[in-house]
Amino acid sequence: MEHRSFAPGKVILLGEHAVVYGHPALAGPLQWGVRARAKGARRPKLEVPPSLRGASRTALLEAFDRAAAAAGSPKVSVSLESQLPVSMGLGSSAAVSVAIARVLLDAAGRPATVAAVTQLAAEMEREFHGTPSGVDHTCVARGELIAFRRREERSPHVRALASPRALELVVAFAGERPPTRRTVEALRLRQGRWGARYRRLFEQIGAVATEGIAAVEAGDVEALGDAMNVNHGLLAALGLTSPAIDGLVHVLRGYGALGAKLTGAGGDGGAVIGLFAEPAAAVRRLRRLGVACFASQLPAARKT
Ligand code: MEV
Numbered sequence: 417m418e419h420r421s422f423a424p425g426k427v428i429l430l431g432e433h434a435v436v437y438g439h440p441a442l443a444g445p446l447q448w449g450v451r452a453r454a455k456g457a458r459r460p461k462l463e464v465p466p467s468l469r470g471a472s473r474t475a476l477l478e479a480f481d482r483a484a485a486a487a488g489s490p491k492v493s494v495s496l497e498s499q500l501p502v503s504m505g506l507g508s509s510a511a512v513s514v515a516i517a518r519v520l521l522d523a524a525g526r527p528a529t530v531a532a533v534t535q536l537a538a539e540m541e542r543e544f545h546g547t548p549s550g551v552d553h554t555c556v557a558r559g560e561l562i563a564f565r566r567r568e569e570r571s572p573h574v575r576a577l578a579s580p581r582a583l584e585l586v587v588a589f590a591g592e593r594p595p596t597r598r599t600v601e602a603l604r605l606r607q608g609r610w611g612a613r614y615r616r617l618f619e620q621i622g623a624v625a626t627e628g629i630a631a632v633e634a635g636d637v638e639a640l641g642d643a644m645n646v647n648h649g650l651l652a653a654l655g656l657t658s659p660a661i662d663g664l665v666h667v668l669r670g671y672g673a674l675g676a677k678l679t680g681a682g683g684d685g686g687a688v689i690g691l692f693a694e695p696a697a698a699v700r701r702l703r704r705l706g707v708a709c710f711a712s713q714l715p716a717a718r719k720t
Contacts, residue, residue, distance in 0.1 A: 505680020
């Protein structure tokens with residue numbers, strides 16, 4: 417018997433990094449993601465894509481072994497097919513973790529509930545990122561727009577958001593970036609040294625995220641866009657941008673983005689998002705510039 421699953425990538429619209437320190441974040445699923453397929457085998461096994469080498473390969477194999485053991489070691493061989501670029505801030509490791517968690521639970525005959533998938537995916541994410549906030553795999557496992565807040569010694573507070581307006585995003589790539597774990601650790605060192613200043617910036621990001629979440633629920637995309645712009649400025653203050661990221665943010669704003677910012681861990685490169693009323697023209701113009709990009713929509717909540 418074969419088991420199949422799909423898990424989307426994610427974008428953080430507001431609150432990355434500050435979310436690690438307990439502040440709220442806004443995240444949503446992409447329309448692209450990772451598919452996993454599990455077929456009967458003599459023991460749990462992952463077919464690692466040949467393009468993945470070195471430390472990433474080792475981390476993926478270790479994460480898989482950890483999840484397979486936690487799922488009761490179902491006898492399956494799992495293969496993956498990804499539409500997401502790796503290490504670009506779009507949640508490819510979270511999507512891999514969730515897609516694998518779903519097929520492992522199915523194969524083990526356990527219910528693949530959101531809670532069970534989230535828990536198993538968290539095991540894998542810890543292997544990839546050390547101490548992730550959990551926003552990535554929670555958003556990916558739920559596949560919906562969420563407000564997320566990490567809590568000490570308790571499970572995070574997660575709320576699904578009903579946006580009355582569709583959110584049209586353009587995702588563009590500003591080149592390679594260091595692994596998330598390294599960017600988060602370097603920021604933690606700066607925060608340890610200049611605690612009060614960094615705490616103020618995290619609090620400001622949290623406040624902007626709270627305002628942006630309220631804007632989403634009110635259907636006020638202009639206010640959400642402004643929150644994204646301010647959030648980008650605060651991420652720049654935290655030392656998480658680069659000339660390539662900032663350049664692309666300004667290009668997106670020049671093309672009419674209501675708001676534009678880096679998404680995910682940032683650092684030297686990675687993905688940048690723009691919120692648009694009409695994304696098609698921006699995608700065409702970016703491609704003409706030779707910038708890799710795509711459009712993705714977070715659909716409006718259906719009226720009941
Ligand atoms: C990475 O997608 C998001 C970060 O906030 C790290 C985390 O939440 O664990 C940078």
